[in-house]
Amino acid sequence: MITFRLDTRSGLAPYLQLVQQVKHALRLGMLEVGDQLPTIKQIVAELAINPNTVLKAYRELEHEGLIESRPGQGTFVLKTLAGASLQSQAGLRRSLLLWLQEAQQAGLEEESIQALFLDTLRESLRRGVA
Amino acid sequence: MTGALETMGLGKQYGDLWALRDCTLTVPSGRVAALVGPNGAGKSTLLQLASGLNYPSAGVVRVFGLSPRQDPGLVLPRIGFLSQDRPLYRGFTVAEMLTMGKKLNPRWDDALARRRLQHLGIPLKRKAGKLSGGQQSQLALVMALAKRPEFLLLDEPVATFDPLARREFLSMLLEATVEDGLTVLLSSHIINDLERMCDYIIILSAARLTLVGDISEVLDRHKLLISVRRDTDGLEHLHNVVQVTHTERQTTVLARTNGHIWDPSWEVHDVSLEDIVLAYLGQPQRDVPTVTMDRADEEVLR
Numbered sequence: 001m002i003t004f005r006l007d008t009r010s011g012l013a014p015y016l017q018l019v020q021q022v023k024h025a026l027r028l029g030m031l032e033v034g035d036q037l038p039t040i041k042q043i044v045a046e047l048a049i050n051p052n053t054v055l056k057a058y059r060e061l062e063h064e065g066l067i068e069s070r071p072g073q074g075t076f077v078l079k080t081l082a083g084a085s086l087q088s089q090a091g092l093r094r095s096l097l098l099w100l101q102e103a104q105q106a107g108l109e110e111e112s113i114q115a116l117f118l119d120t121l122r123e124s125l126r127r128g129v130a
Numbered sequence: 131m132t133g134a135l136e137t138m139g140l141g142k143q144y145g146d147l148w149a150l151r152d153c154t155l156t157v158p159s160g161r162v163a164a165l166v167g168p169n170g171a172g173k174s175t176l177l178q179l180a181s182g183l184n185y186p187s188a189g190v191v192r193v194f195g196l197s198p199r200q201d202p203g204l205v206l207p208r209i210g211f212l213s214q215d216r217p218l219y220r221g222f223t224v225a226e227m228l229t230m231g232k233k234l235n236p237r238w239d240d241a242l243a244r245r246r247l248q249h250l251g252i253p254l255k256r257k258a259g260k261l262s263g264g265q266q267s268q269l270a271l272v273m274a275l276a277k278r279p280e281f282l283l284l285d286e287p288v289a290t291f292d293p294l295a296r297r298e299f300l301s302m303l304l305e306a307t308v309e310d311g312l313t314v315l316l317s318s319h320i321i322n323d324l325e326r327m328c329d330y331i332i333i334l335s336a337a338r339l340t341l342v343g344d345i346s347e348v349l350d351r352h353k354l355l356i357s358v359r360r361d362t363d364g365l366e367h368l369h370n371v372v373q374v375t376h377t378e379r380q381t382t383v384l385a386r387t388n389g390h391i392w393d394p395s396w397e398v399h400d401v402s403l404e405d406i407v408l409a410y411l412g413q414p415q416r417d418v419p420t421v422t423m424d425r426a427d428e429e430v431l432r
Contacts, residue, residue, distance in 0.1 A: 006326065011400075013346070014326060041308040048300040050162055051308045052329045056346075 001038060002031060006047050014049060018057035026066065026081040028089075037067060037075040132195045134159045134281045134313035135180050139189035142175050148337050149175040153189070155332060155342045157315055159280075162307055164324045164345075165317040166407055167334035173317040174214070176334070177283045180315070181211040193281060207236060210279035214286045216266045220259025224269060227258055228276075235277045243276035246302065264295030271299060275306050282306075284316040300327055325349075325403045333410045340410040345403065352406050355383040355396040364393070373409045384409045 002025045004018055012020075025031040038046075040054045058075055061067045069075045082089075103113050133156035140153040150172035157163045165173050178184040179191050182198030182205060191198065198205040218227065224247065232238045247254065250268050252261065258269060267287065274282060287303075288296045304327065306312050315332075318324065324331065324345075331348060333341040341348070352372070355365070359381050362371055370386040384401060385391075391398050 008323070008326060011402075013349070015346075041305060044308050045301045045305040047326075048297050048304055049326050050329045051304060052162075053326075 001036065004038070004043055004047060006049060015053045015056040015060070018043075018054065019060050022057075022061055022066070023081060026077070026079075029080070029082045031077050031080070033077050033080055035077045037077065039074055132159075132192075133157050134161075134194060135315065136192045136195075137176075137179075137189065140176075140179060140186055140191050141188035142172075142179060142184065143187040148187075150179070150334075151188075151337045153334075153339050155339060157313065157330065157332070159313050160307075160311055161330040162304065162314045162328045163316070163330035163332060164328040165315055165332045165334065166319065166321055166324070166411075167317075168319065168411060171334040171411075172337045173334055174285055177211070177285050177315070177317060181209055181283050182206065183211070207277075208280045210274040210277050210282040212270055212274050212282070212284045212287060214289070216263075216270045218258040218266055218270055218273075220257065222258050223255055224252060224258060224261075225254040227269065227273060228254075231273050231276055237278040239276050239278050242278075243272050246272045246275070250298070250302075264291055264299075267291065267295070268299055268302070271302060275302075275310075275312075278310065279312065280310075281313045281315070284314070286317055286319070288318070289320070321404050321407050324407075331403075331407075333407060335411045341406075348406060349400070349403060351386050351388075352401045353385055353387050353391065354399040354401045354405075355385055355391065356399070357381050357396050360395075365396075372406075373412065 002021070004021055006014055006017055008014075010017065022031065022037070031037075037058070040051055040058070043049065043054045044051050058067065058069065062069060066077070066079050066081070067075055068078045100113065103116070108116065135157040136155075138154050140150065141148060142150045153172075153176065165176065167173050175184070179186055180193060180198065182193075182202055185199050193205050193209060196205050198209075219230070222230065228240060228243055231243065232240055244254075247269070250265070250272070252265050252269060252272075258266065261269060267290075271287070274284075282303075284303075288299055291299060303314065303316075307314060316328075329345050331341065331343060331345050332339065357380070359376055359379055362374055362381065362383055365371060365383065365385065369388050369391075371383055372386055373384040375382045383396075384405070
């Protein structure tokens with residue numbers, strides 16, 4: 001089971017934050033096919049959040065075929081987003097760590113590293129490399 | 131579907147002063163609606179008229195299609211009202227408050243009340259007046275929920291809470307909306323948390339209604355438009371201009387849009403709910419916009 005959080009200052013609609021958190025967990029393999037998601041009531045009680053927000057998030061995920069709600073039982077994961085990429089993630093994480101160490105040795109601080117990473121990511125996506 | 135609350139031209143006059151005027155709105159069933167506005171805007175008056183504690187000077191108020199003043203026997207068992215001043219008998223113990231609730235309310239759910247109190251760690255033997263402020267408010271909410279209302283009205287429920295008590299109170303309230311399909315109307319002058327809790331908003335300013343609607347729809351429709359200094363005539367032709375600010379070089383408009391902004395000379399930004407509310411508080415409007423939701427997901431949660 002995963003727990004949700006809400007960042008009221010993120011500017012992102014609360015329901016989209018929930019959608020992203022489920023997708024994130026699916027990508028990283030924290031949620032697998034058949035896993036149960038928290039009930040609407042559990043999320044509402046935990047986050048003090050409007051129930052329609054949770055309903056909207058679950059409906060969006062259901063629409064994308066990622067989860068399924070079974071009446072009387074709960075909501076379950078239908079499909080994972082990790083797929084084959086999960087196996088290669090460990091290796092990629094190791095090379096990223098090496099790069100991060102190098103960046104720190106070069107004197108870059110967290111914010112500079114983030115900026116450099118995001119900038120390079122955008123640049124490479126724009127060129128169609130990644 | 132009839133709304134939990136419907137008003138038409140509703141008004142309340144005290145002497146020469148109108149506390150609420152020309153108020154026409156609907157709160158659909160199953161919603162958690164926020165009633166916002168500065169002190170004296172008419173929030174408490176609207177809540178009192180809706181709960182039958184006061185009678186209108188003008189217009190009509192209906193709760194589940196019925197008049198709370200003319201059919202109190204049919205309306206009152208279905209609604210709960212929590213006023214600002216924690217309505218408890220301070221000399222009663224918590225257990226005595228429950229007994230009173232049981233004797234006065236035909237639909238009283240004693241098991242529910244005891245379960246919630248236990249969960250909150252509120253002792254039954256303690257006198258209500260000896261509980262902390264947060265606990266008194268929680269007890270008042272437990273009492274209101276144990277009545278099993280279908281529509282709960284709360285007047286400034288969390289104004290004086292510390293952050294933890296506020297969160298616990300709201301959790302309990304929102305959980306009840308899932309369990310019981312409860313409709314909630316709560317007044318507040320704290321607007322930073324509303325987007326999280328509520329899905330419907332009613333804005334009052336100076337005794338008048340200035341905006342009603344589904345919150346996500348309200349957020350979708352309102353945009354902040356920025357341009358080099360110019361007039362807004364072309365814009366007003368297609369969209370509703372809520373607020374305009376000119377500086378020497380720049381024009382900034384908060385608009386309720388009726389579709390895409392095609393004019394590329396306007397830079398279009400999203401606006402936070404707080405900024406939208408603040409803009410409407412400044413401007414009593416002649417025609418009250420109702421931002422309605424016409425999507426399929428208007429359903430009551432059970």
